[in-house]
Amino acid sequence: MNHKAAILTVSDGAAEGRREDVSGPRLVQMLEEAGVQVIETAVVPDEMDKISAQLRLYADYLKVSLVLTTGGTGLSRRDVTPEATRRVLERTVPGLAEAMRAEGLKITPHAVLSRGVCGIRGATLIINLPGGPNAAVEGLKIILPALPHGLNKLRGDTSDCAR
Numbered sequence: 001m002n003h004k005a006a007i008l009t010v011s012d013g014a015a016e017g018r019r020e021d022v023s024g025p026r027l028v029q030m031l032e033e034a035g036v037q038v039i040e041t042a043v044v045p046d047e048m049d050k051i052s053a054q055l056r057l058y059a060d061y062l063k064v065s066l067v068l069t070t071g072g073t074g075l076s077r078r079d080v081t082p083e084a085t086r087r088v089l090e091r092t093v094p095g096l097a098e099a100m101r102a103e104g105l106k107i108t109p110h111a112v113l114s115r116g117v118c119g120i121r122g123a124t125l126i127i128n129l130p131g132g133p134n135a136a137v138e139g140l141k142i143i144l145p146a147l148p149h150g151l152n153k154l155r156g157d158t159s160d161c162a163r
């Protein structure tokens, strides 16, 4: 996969230095192993403006093909990653989040508690993953097989995709 990516960890604890960010580096490793170059990572607290600003930067200025966020998708009062993401999306790609919840449910009943959303801004696919290291890795594993084709199409591949 000849694409560039950015990873955004959303966590009050990690942003304040109280929690080691384990999830972000795990996602970097998985993408690199899949042949995607991760050119930028950042950690922000669970704050709508900071999350949205970072997503705009990645899509509009760095113009990466893919942004993965991890954290802030649950039901806690400060979990606002889906709201911040929706604010910057131009088109949604609901099937990715649907698959992560449906397949995740086979691993833990808690998978359906992630409110994560996925969609497109410009030529960038933005995917919300849950915050726990296992949750983030499981989520990415579920959708990874669909990403090469999706990213190629997003970047203008006009070849036939019928099977």
Ligand SMILES: Nc1ncnc2c1ncn2[C@@H]1O[C@H](COP(=O)(O)OP(=O)(O)OP(=O)(O)O)[C@@H](O)[C@H]1O
Residues within 6 Å of the ligand: 009, 010, 011, 012, 013, 014, 019, 020, 021, 022, 023, 024, 046, 070, 071, 072, 073, 074, 076, 131, 132, 133
């Ligand atoms: N980046 C991360 N690295 C390691 N563990 C994480 C990370 N983000 C979340 N977790 C783990 O997953 C749990 C659920 O994540 P959630 O986003 O709800 O965080 P939280 O408990 O509100 O705390 P915080 O936002 O400060 O990370 C956390 O309590 C923590 O155990």
Ligand SMILES: Nc1nc2c(c(=O)[nH]1)N[C@H]1C(S)=C(S)[C@@H](COP(=O)(O)O)O[C@H]1N2
Residues within 6 Å of the ligand: 070, 071, 072, 073, 074, 075, 079, 104, 105, 107, 108, 110, 111, 112, 113, 114, 115, 129, 130, 131, 132, 134, 135, 136, 138, 139
């Ligand atoms: N595959 C998978 N999805 C998962 C989990 C998991 O362990 N595996 N954890 C869930 C839990 S416990 C929560 S609270 C939500 C939201 O997590 P977040 O607030 O850390 O983003 O993701 C869920 N999604």
